[in-house]
Amino acid sequence: MKKFSPKDELKSQKGQVLIESVVAMSLIVIGLLGILTLLSNSIAFNRNVANKLTATYLAAEGIEVMKSIADENYTQKKPWGAVLSNGNYEATYNSSNSSLINVTSFSSNPLIFHSGTGIYDYISGSGSVSTIFKRTIKIVNSTDNKEITINSIVQWADKNEAKEVNLEDHFFNWR
Numbered sequence: 001m002k003k004f005s006p007k008d009e010l011k012s013q014k015g016q017v018l019i020e021s022v023v024a025m026s027l028i029v030i031g032l033l034g035i036l037t038l039l040s041n042s043i044a045f046n047r048n049v050a051n052k053l054t055a056t057y058l059a060a061e062g063i064e065v066m067k068s069i070a071d072e073n074y075t076q077k078k079p080w081g082a083v084l085s086n087g088n089y090e091a092t093y094n095s096s097n098s099s100l101i102n103v104t105s106f107s108s109n110p111l112i113f114h115s116g117t118g119i120y121d122y123i124s125g126s127g128s129v130s131t132i133f134k135r136t137i138k139i140v141n142s143t144d145n146k147e148i149t150i151n152s153i154v155q156w157a158d159k160n161e162a163k164e165v166n167l168e169d170h171f172f173n174w175r
Helices: 006-012 016-075
Strands: 087-093 101-105 112-114 118-120 128-130 135-141 148-156 161-172
Touching: 016 087, 016 135, 016 148, 016 161, 087 118
Parallel strands: none
Antiparallel strands: 087 101, 087 135, 112 118, 112 128, 135 148, 148 161
């Protein structure tokens, strides 16, 4: 029977440290990959939510522009529904000059953001950048001329996937 000495025991454990090191490094790499994947997905979700929020506000602004036109028609004693005829439109509103409302036929132009003023419109200029958002305002008058349906639709593409926010409002001739 052969006796084992402490020297022999060290010889039998020589490769064990290398295996333990490889296993530990593998666990660290797997953990870091999980964290990086989580961060990447979080950034993508954050961008998606920011785009959806911006699109919702732009759609709401489209309805407010049409409401301003309807109110202006009333104050100027114009007939109900004047200027708000059936069709698809692009519209912008300048809050610094409430009389400046621009309504044109829909042409699929992207909205332009002006970083100095924070305003979205269709006019390019210094400090402006074209955005991914396209706004369509669809107007449908009822046959009895007592209701106008307004759909404000904002579309954009995110990772080659079409996204859309569609807000609808109804204006009634109650006056």
